[in-house]
Every structure is written in C-alpha cells, then in structure tokens.
Amino acid sequence: MNAPTTTELPVVVIGAGPIGLAAAAHLVERGIEPLVLEAGPVAGSAVREWSHVRLFSTWAELVDPAAEKLLAPTGWGKPDAATYPTGGDWAERYLQPLADALGGAVRYGATVTGVSRLGRDRVVDADRAEQPFTIHVLAADGHEERILARAVIDASGTWSTPSPLGGNGLPALGEKAAGDRISYRVPDLKDPAVRARYAGKRTAVVGSGASAFTALAYLADLAEEEPGTRALWILRRGITGSTFGGGEADQLPARGTLGLRAKAAVEQGRASAVTGFRTEAIERIGDRLVLVGDDGRRLDPVDEVIVLTGLRPDLSYLSELRLGLDERLQAPVALAPLIDPNVHSCGTVYPHGVNELAHPERDVYLVGMKSYGRAPTFLAMTGYEQVRSITAALAGDREAAERVELTLPETGVCGGAGLFGEPEAAEAGAGGGCCGAPATLQIGMGAPASSGGC
Structure with missing residues (x-):
C-alpha cells in the first residue's frame, strides 16, 4: 500500500475554539480536509471556563462567514445579531453546533504533545520542506498516536498559560506556596x-x-x-x-x-x-x-x-519547528511591530493574514490569540480574517490570500471581555473614539473585542 502524498494529507488544526473551528470551516469551503484536535471534551472548552462572562461584542461580530455557511443547512438558529452573548452562550449556541456540523473532522480528548517534520528535527535541512508534518497526540485514555499532516494551524490560544503575579514575568517568591x-x-x-x-x-x-x-x-x-x-x-x-x-x-x-x-x-x-x-x-x-x-x-x-496580569503562548510542543517569533512578544516577527504594547495602544493594527503570519517553517501557522503572543488584546474578527487568508494560500489562491476582506472599527487592536449581566447596559455608550493605554490581560476571544482591554 502506497503512503499518501503530502497533498492528500489533512491540515491539522490545533484547538476547537472560535478561530480553530473557523479555520476548519474555511478549509472545508476550499475543499481541503481538516482534522481538528481538541484537548478538552467539547468544543470551546476554554471559552466555557469563562462562561459566566458576557462579551462586549455582539453576535454579528462573533460568527465567522464560512462557519455560518456550513451551519445553514443544519437548521441552525442564528442568534439575534444585535445582542451580547456570554461565553457560555457562544460555546453552546455557536461553537458546539459548528463542531457538530464538522462531524468526524473534530476529535476531542486529543492533546498535542509535539509537532515536527517527519524524520527531521529542527537542525536538519535536507528535503525538509517536502516532508509532511508529524503530530504527536496523547488521547484522554493515555493512548499515543502519530498523525501526518500537510500543514498545521495552531489555534490553541493562550488561556491555559496565565502570567504569574511577579512583576518580572516569573512567579513571585511564595506565589506557588500560596x-x-x-x-x-x-x-x-x-x-x-x-x-x-x-x-x-x-x-x-x-x-x-x-x-x-x-x-x-x-x-x-x-x-x-x-x-x-x-x-x-x-x-x-x-x-x-x-x-x-x-x-x-x-x-x-x-x-x-x-x-x-x-x-x-x-x-x-x-x-x-x-x-x-x-x-x-x-x-x-x-x-x-x-x-x-x-x-x-x-x-x-x-x-x-x-x-489578571495577562496570558502567554505555550510553545513547548513546537520546539522542533523553525518559528520566526519576536523576542519580546513571542508573536510572528512581521506581526509583532503592529501590536507591540510598548509602542501601540489602539487603532494601529490592520487586518492581516498569511504574509504576516508566515514562519521560516513553511505551512505552519499560529493563529488567533496565540498569534498575538503576549500582546494584551485580540479581536476575533481579526482571527477569522487570518484563517480565511491562510486557507486561501493553502488552496493555492494567492490573490485571495493577500486580499483584505475585513474592515475593523476604529478601536483597532482594542478588545476585551466584559461582565454586563444586563445586555441593555451595552447601549449606554456611543460610538467613536478609543481607549488609550495598553492593558495587561486578555480573556476569551470576542470580536471585535474579546481578550483583554485597552
């Protein structure tokens, strides 16, 4: 039996959160097989951990267009576009139905423990780009598996790695004991x-x-x-x-x-x-x-x-890949200057895609909140545009990959998750303007705001 060619292999998406599932929907739309690996038992496992928090973004800004097309034939009831969901609403009314629509393309209880090129560690150059990726997976029952992939889209987020109390980025003395x-x-x-x-x-x-x-x-x-x-x-x-x-x-x-x-x-x-x-x-x-x-x-x-001092990406299982990351933010080097909180606050990031998210290792991408590294804010609409561009590139449609298909509000990079037990409270303000100083925490992934705040 002949081994499959690289182009016959699936694109592995790490994480069944908002951006990971959107990536899978775009891959399906492009006729490319996705395989979504989710460590948790359900879709949006991280989002469910802040299910009590109300997003300050409306449903209109939280549903990816390709995902909506995939959901339409299932009889999915689209929520009122002008209302504000909680994290629990987002998971139950959108993320889980989307994962269900993707069917066997989503696997739960699958923790990625390593990603590399088949037969090549990060040192080896020979024929590197021609080798498929090998993804090491640990199942919930302890079973280990190796999966081959033509490309890897890491949408695992940063929720699992909150920053510590210490002002120097390390745990404060006595923090673990307390x-x-x-x-x-x-x-x-x-x-x-x-x-x-x-x-x-x-x-x-x-x-x-x-x-x-x-x-x-x-x-x-x-x-x-x-x-x-x-x-x-x-x-x-x-x-x-x-x-x-x-x-x-x-x-x-x-x-x-x-x-x-x-x-x-x-x-x-x-x-x-x-x-x-x-x-x-x-x-x-x-x-x-x-x-x-x-x-x-x-x-x-x-x-x-x-x-609540921020979140940071887990890069441990990507150590055998050649990633191009900014030394401060741990974000892709072309993206980092656009989101650096030492320089920018709000309104200074533009929609971006495959060009800004590329790494020296071809066909591997960090997307969504993880692409922002330690930067404090992220917009889900930006993440949806990221995966639209990347999947177009994987399909060979370079023109679509480099075309901007998203107009962001003037608030730009600003984002965050709010409380708002009464959705009507969101009507108290008026449009225009933006906040000033950069923040230190992101929680969840809303759109156009969901992680942190300015």
Missing part, C-alpha cells in the same frame, strides 16, 4: 462556593485590563450585598485619564460601560487602588497574605488574590 488563595481567572460569583470564597473578604485584584475591570465590578456588586467585602486594586503603573478605557466615547459601548463601572467602584470606595506596585513576594501571615513590592512596600493583609 496557590490555594490565588486565582488567575475572573470569579463566577453566581456560583455559591465561589461567592463564599470572596464574600466578606478583602481581595487583591492585580492587573489593569478588561478582566481586572470585570473582577472589580463583580466584587463591588458583592460588596453591596455582603458587608465587609472589599477589593484592593493593584496596578503596575499609575492611574491616568485612559486607565479606565474610552468610557462613553468608546466605539464599543459595552466595553466603555465596563471601564466606567470599574471607575465607579474606586470612586465610591468599594475598591481602593495601589499604583506603581510590582509584586516581588507574597507572604503568609496567619490565614492572610501580604504582598511585598520590589520597592520594599508591604501592603496590608488580604484574604484572597486574583491575578
């Missing part, structure tokens, strides 16, 4: 067990992005119902006019409302702010925790710490 009192996610205070953890307690929230705003607003609401509940907001920089985002001038009204709610929590005394504080160590004093800054400052004890 792990039972530290969370790296926005709490779901509707869950009785989670609510009990923070009710009547003093909680430090570390971070300055949309997820930190969300946590502060949640805790402020809890403080109205549970006496003694207080939040301590810790920022690595100072508070300026742009700290809380665009407010009523934000082009994404729901995001502006989120910043205003966080600002109100501080102004009304339900949260106090500590600025210019970079955590060096965390100490246990009895049942409480004390944060120590790199300047020697020691904060008053807290009961809990919520660390």
Whole structure:
C-alpha cells in the first residue's frame, strides 16, 4: 500500500475554539480536509471556563462567514445579531453546533504533545520542506498516536498559560506556596462556593485590563450585598485619564460601560487602588497574605488574590519547528511591530493574514490569540480574517490570500471581555473614539473585542 502524498494529507488544526473551528470551516469551503484536535471534551472548552462572562461584542461580530455557511443547512438558529452573548452562550449556541456540523473532522480528548517534520528535527535541512508534518497526540485514555499532516494551524490560544503575579514575568517568591488563595481567572460569583470564597473578604485584584475591570465590578456588586467585602486594586503603573478605557466615547459601548463601572467602584470606595506596585513576594501571615513590592512596600493583609496580569503562548510542543517569533512578544516577527504594547495602544493594527503570519517553517501557522503572543488584546474578527487568508494560500489562491476582506472599527487592536449581566447596559455608550493605554490581560476571544482591554 502506497503512503499518501503530502497533498492528500489533512491540515491539522490545533484547538476547537472560535478561530480553530473557523479555520476548519474555511478549509472545508476550499475543499481541503481538516482534522481538528481538541484537548478538552467539547468544543470551546476554554471559552466555557469563562462562561459566566458576557462579551462586549455582539453576535454579528462573533460568527465567522464560512462557519455560518456550513451551519445553514443544519437548521441552525442564528442568534439575534444585535445582542451580547456570554461565553457560555457562544460555546453552546455557536461553537458546539459548528463542531457538530464538522462531524468526524473534530476529535476531542486529543492533546498535542509535539509537532515536527517527519524524520527531521529542527537542525536538519535536507528535503525538509517536502516532508509532511508529524503530530504527536496523547488521547484522554493515555493512548499515543502519530498523525501526518500537510500543514498545521495552531489555534490553541493562550488561556491555559496565565502570567504569574511577579512583576518580572516569573512567579513571585511564595506565589506557588500560596496557590490555594490565588486565582488567575475572573470569579463566577453566581456560583455559591465561589461567592463564599470572596464574600466578606478583602481581595487583591492585580492587573489593569478588561478582566481586572470585570473582577472589580463583580466584587463591588458583592460588596453591596455582603458587608465587609472589599477589593484592593493593584496596578503596575499609575492611574491616568485612559486607565479606565474610552468610557462613553468608546466605539464599543459595552466595553466603555465596563471601564466606567470599574471607575465607579474606586470612586465610591468599594475598591481602593495601589499604583506603581510590582509584586516581588507574597507572604503568609496567619490565614492572610501580604504582598511585598520590589520597592520594599508591604501592603496590608488580604484574604484572597486574583491575578489578571495577562496570558502567554505555550510553545513547548513546537520546539522542533523553525518559528520566526519576536523576542519580546513571542508573536510572528512581521506581526509583532503592529501590536507591540510598548509602542501601540489602539487603532494601529490592520487586518492581516498569511504574509504576516508566515514562519521560516513553511505551512505552519499560529493563529488567533496565540498569534498575538503576549500582546494584551485580540479581536476575533481579526482571527477569522487570518484563517480565511491562510486557507486561501493553502488552496493555492494567492490573490485571495493577500486580499483584505475585513474592515475593523476604529478601536483597532482594542478588545476585551466584559461582565454586563444586563445586555441593555451595552447601549449606554456611543460610538467613536478609543481607549488609550495598553492593558495587561486578555480573556476569551470576542470580536471585535474579546481578550483583554485597552
């Protein structure tokens, strides 16, 4: 029996989240076989972990066009385009139906542990580009498998690797030992067990992005119902006019409302702010925790710490591939200058695709939130455009691959996930303008906003 040629092999997509499933839909549209490998038991496993959080993007901005075409014959009920879903809504009403429509092209409980060229480690040049990719997969039952692929699209995101508390990018001294009192996610205070953890307690929230705003607003609401509940907001920089985002001038009204709610929590005394504080160590004093800054400052004890300081890509299983990544952001070198938070804030990234996402290793692409490396914000609409371009290139349609088919709002790179228990709250703002300073956290992948905030 002859081995299949490289062009007869599937394109392996890592991750059955919004961008990974969109990539599969575009591949199907192009007549290319996809194989989606999802480590979790269902589609959108990461999104479901923040199912209680409401996106500040509407359904109109969260559904990929190729995915919608694939769903149409199944009788899928398209949600109201003007409404704002939660992460749970997004997963149940769109991501899972899309994965179901893809059928056997999606495999669950399949964790990718390594990717390489068949018979070639990263050192070997000879005939490298002609070899298929070999993907090492660990199934949920412990079975190991090797899968050959013509190309690899890594849409695994960054959700599984949150950044630590330490101001230098490494865990603070004592952070691991205090792990039972530290969370790296926005709490779901509707869950009785989670609510009990923070009710009547003093909680430090570390971070300055949309997820930190969300946590502060949640805790402020809890403080109205549970006496003694207080939040301590810790920022690595100072508070300026742009700290809380665009407010009523934000082009994404729901995001502006989120910043205003966080600002109100501080102004009304339900949260106090500590600025210019970079955590060096965390100490246990009895049942409480004390944060120590790199300047020697020691904060008053807290009961809990919520660390929302960003996310970072897991590149460990890609170590045998020749990736071209920016040394600071861990994003593709051509994309990094467009999203660098040291230089840019909002409105300065343009839709991009195969050219900006290419690596020295041909036919391997990091897409979606993972393509942004450590940059703090990401737009799902941008991710959908990424995979449209890449799949066109894989199909040999270079003209379509290099054509821009997306117009972004003036908010550009800005993004984030919000709370907004009442969707109508999103109508409070007006269009135009954008936020200013870059943020430090992204959560989920919304569009045109979903990961972090400005």
